[in-house]
Amino acid sequence: MIKTWIGLFFVAVILLAGCQPEEQVAPKEQEKAEARSSPEGRFEEYVSLWRAGNFQEMYDNYLNEGTKEAYGEEVFVGWQEQLKEELDATSISIDYAKPNEKSGEEFADFPIAVDISTVAGPVQFEKTLTLLYENDDWFVEWDPSFIFPQLEEGDQVKTEITKPERGEIMDRNGKGIAVNGTGYEIGVVPGNFDEGKKEELAKLLKTTADAIDRQLNQSWVRPGHYVPIGKVAKSNKETLDKIFAITGTERREIPLREYPYGKALSHLSGFIGPITAEQLEELKGEGYHEGDMIGRQGLERSLEERLRGEEGMRIVIEKAGGGAEKIAAAEKEPQQGDTVKLTIDADLQKAVYQAMDGKAGTSAAVNPDTGETLVLASSPAYNPNEFILGMSGSRYGKLQNDPLNPLFVRFAASYAPGSAIKPMVAAIALEAGTLDPDKGMEINGKTWQKPTWGSFRVARLHDDAPNPVDLNTALVYSDNIYFARQALDLGRNALVEGLENFGFGEKLPFDGLGLATSQISNDGHITSEGQLADTSFGQGQMLTNILHLASMYEPLLNGGVIYKPVLFEEDEKAQVWKKELISEENAELLRTSMRNVVTDGFAKSANLKNLPLAGKTGTAEIKAATRDKGKNNGYFVAYNEEDPDFILAMMIEDIGDDSSDIVAKMAADVFKKTAE
Template identity: 55%
Template sequence: MKKTIIVLFILAMAIFLSGCQEQVTPEDRLAEYIEHWNNLEFGEMYEKYLNEGTKAAYGTDEFIDRQQKLHEDLGIENLEVTFTEAPEDTEWEQEQPADFPVQVSMDTLAGPVEFEETMTLLYEETEEAGNWFVEWTPSFIFPQLEAGDPVRISRQAAARGELYDRNDQPLAVNSTGRSIGVVPEKFTDDADKEQLAELLGMSVEEIDRQLEQDWVQNNLSQFVPLSKTSNDNTELLEQVLEIPGTMHQETAMREYPYGEALSHLIGYIGPITAEQLSELQEQGYTENDMIGRQGLERQLEDRLRGEDGMRIYIDKEQEQITVAEKQAVDGKKIQLTIDAELQQIAYESMDGEAGTSAAVDPETGETLVLLSSPGFNPSEFMLGMSGESYEELKEDPLMPLYNRFAQSYAPGSTIKPVTAAIGLEAGTLDPSEGLTIEGETWQKDDWGGYEVTRVHPEAPNPIDLNKALVYSDNIYFARQALEMGRSTLVEGLENFAFGEEIPYPLALQSSQISNDGNISSEGQQADTSFGQGQMLANILHLASVYQPFLTDGVMHEPTLLLEEEDAQVWKDGLVSAENAEILRTDLRNVVVDGFAQEANLENIPLAGKTGTAELKAAGEESGQENGFFIAYDSANPEFIIAMMVEDVGDNDGSAYVAGMVGETFEQFYQ
């Protein structure tokens, strides 16, 4: 009896399970299939859900491999597949196909793709049991895609955005030139290789490296670019074509009309490196792209680059069917506050000397000049500089690749008007009170071996503020700094933004009072008052700190992009109108009566202050001298210009720089 009950129970369970299997609907099977589809589980879809007819027509290479490769090549993301369910009372006949509308959406490199196709499921018996299976065609990848149709992607390059100055003068603009290269299968003679290397300023090894790349070796009949040149370099282009296997073709180029004068500021573009490509490939960069490598070309890369257009299409024999298309978006035109003509004049006035210069509009803070000298030719980097030429630049003792405007330097006596302003505002400095100063050096009794030295001991006593600025008297300013006290001096310099990050689109080294922001001794306090000790100032900041003398106490944030809102107050209340007028008068007298005679122009009444900063290591009695001059037209102060030249000891010190600044004003206003 017990055995009979067990047998009956097993038979009942078998009948029950058989009934459950019969209840599996095509809708259930499609839901499972789509879940695998959304998870990109193409192998699972192929093995368990495709009907026999589909598998006979399409192998795993067509279904699994192709879909995986298309997802990778086309950048397919956010795939979402759904289907429209059948009415609840639908009865499924195994002899009849089951059709469902299927909705597919995805994002691709060329934009979104959305479509709807009807998917059919057929009931088929298998060795295990009957079930519903998907009848698949390539149209479920993309509409109208058929077996054997290639799917291709084309790229429409976006034009790089261009840079212009405040007067709409071009600083970095697009153009065309010639790409010089070879077809490897026709370029086989070693003597020809040596001749081409000499013409292009390359080494044979550099040419070999280009020809040994994998993509070149895979197809020796394609053009391999080696160098670029301008369209008007006809002599070189003709010489190149005399060598078998060479050719040249049109290529996009970048022109830098102001060349060396703006080289550090504008920078240049160059081929993307392998390291950069590994980081930026997801942003759409390819191995053939150019990218900003220095200066604003690099800093503004995201805005200048633009966005390439993309088109995904099915390449049928008689037509091309577009699947998705995204139009190219060109890079932005960006206008700078720079006055390119003024910058060119200032650069030429420096005559190749190592140094830097900056000019600002005192009423707005706009940067009119920002240069480093000597510069370099940015086009050489863009065209592809040879290793030999690059080494020459690196070994040049004047360091043309070194960006001096990004650095900070001991400002020397150019800081004395700032020290004076702090004393005037604190009430510790009476501009009309004269100090009696004797001799070339001075020290307090407890200073030991430290002394303050002045360059012009012939200055007649008593020495008031005007004489102290005209004769650039270190002792006067050291004594005034001690009179105002250490905390007043530090706080005053901090009010002039020493120790603060300079708010600017490019990274600039901040100006500093000292290495730790404090003054630890009276000797350091004295040194700081005349721009020595551990004090450092960035050239753009140095031009900016003279603004309050012309704006009755306001210093504006420096701006570089014309789109930025100018006249943003950086610091306010730095000097009263009365004290600003005193300083303006004295700075004019520095040029008329002092040691900036080279800037005492007949038709342009310049005012300003010279400065010489000595750089010497511990234990040295003397060191390299950097010369400074900061000036403005006292009758029409459209801009303040600061200039620094390194190693002026053999060139009449800061007076040498005053002459360069004077020449800049003369040339600009002629």
């Protein structure tokens, strides 16, 4: 019995001894087992750091020892940070799945899909990221192919840029205004060059002998080297023949922007030129590089974003050791610039520019049924091809110092319209009911005033107008006194309101060229009877833009509407800007009088045999102190009465008291040219 109890006691002790150690050891072993089989946490932390571009933290705490020994901190951290900046790797997307079935206690394989956004487009690849269990934790095994597939240590990653072709500017008929052509770069080989012809070559290339010497004296130049000196358009055959008659000259074909209509459209087209340091800084981050061409004036500048296109780019891997083909890691094709088609008729504009004969002035033509801008000319002008070919400082200085100022864009400015505004004033008074077109008034002498005006008087140019002076006579003889008296009957407020209805004081709804706003006065008000009188015949403080002036004649031909002036073919036509400006009955009265201005008045040079032109002359006194006394700006606004497909407004500066008929003749030459 005692033996039995002793036996039971030992069994109990053994059982208790066996249970006690199991309770203390099992939890630690279980935690270790769980750590080995759950690498997901470390993997997700690593991926999160990868997405954030925190390469230093990835290197310090997540790479296994084998990776660190193989590549080192400079490759892993330095290379990735450098490439991220250089390639503008703005974001990285990493999708992954659970470890595959082959994973074990010492390693875990995670299938990943990587999508990196770069300056050359997306870099996408699929790989397996392995985590190894070392030193009681999970660590990443890495190599450079996790930057780009096929990338190995020692390889070079480079970007290659492909320039887009600049978009062209065409007229309404598809004729080139600014186009991509080819020209010649002209150079000399010093060892063969005839030094005695240096001055001649400089003159042909519009440069100086000193500039040629500077090119030839560069440190890299050797007797047999080709040294570029200047550029010449292919079309300039006469100049090219003279250049190649000089011993030692050579040519190389180069792409070259061309402006086929030269001066006639230069202020509209503008030109391109090398980007400046200031522009590079201002446009930082927008893809421009030193040496790029950029729009400098006119539409080339205002349409820069559309015309420039978007450069293409490739990220390539050059393998260590050389000899192997480059591997494209990512590629973005260049996007060519837009071709922009204008409503401008380039041949009509050329005819207008030639008719202006180099005189200082401006012209515009519009389609009265659509508002399309057919002509927008400024004279005199420069040849934009000279800027492309490389203009010398002396040549540019000559343009700057020219008293006619060919660099000034006159169609963007505003001028006193003189009597060219009278049909609008007449329309306002007719619609207000204060002007009876058949009622004449007795007007005698050159000047007139109200007794309360003191020294202020209204003067008229033609005191031979037959009395009584009615509306038709007043328009034919362009009688300032008649219009001043009608304006007094109309009143200041009614005239201001009427002119505002025609668009005065309101920005012209026209894209891209910064045209001046027409004004009634400096503050938009008329504050005295004298100012009211002056304003009625387009003097005082009134200023008008030439395109707006042409547009203001539209209601006389189309039922009372001014359309938004349109410059681009893609834009909607016949968009109403101002409406119900004049009844058809009153418009017909004014049309009849404007035909009489040509047949009976002071625009007889426009009285063509087979072209029934109608219009209104205008003379605006130049009040600037710097101008000669007796000089005036002359206007003529005209259309073909039988076929009014365009209204032409022309202004010529500083041409004297007989200015109206001079301008009428110029305008008539345009209509004759278009009728041929």
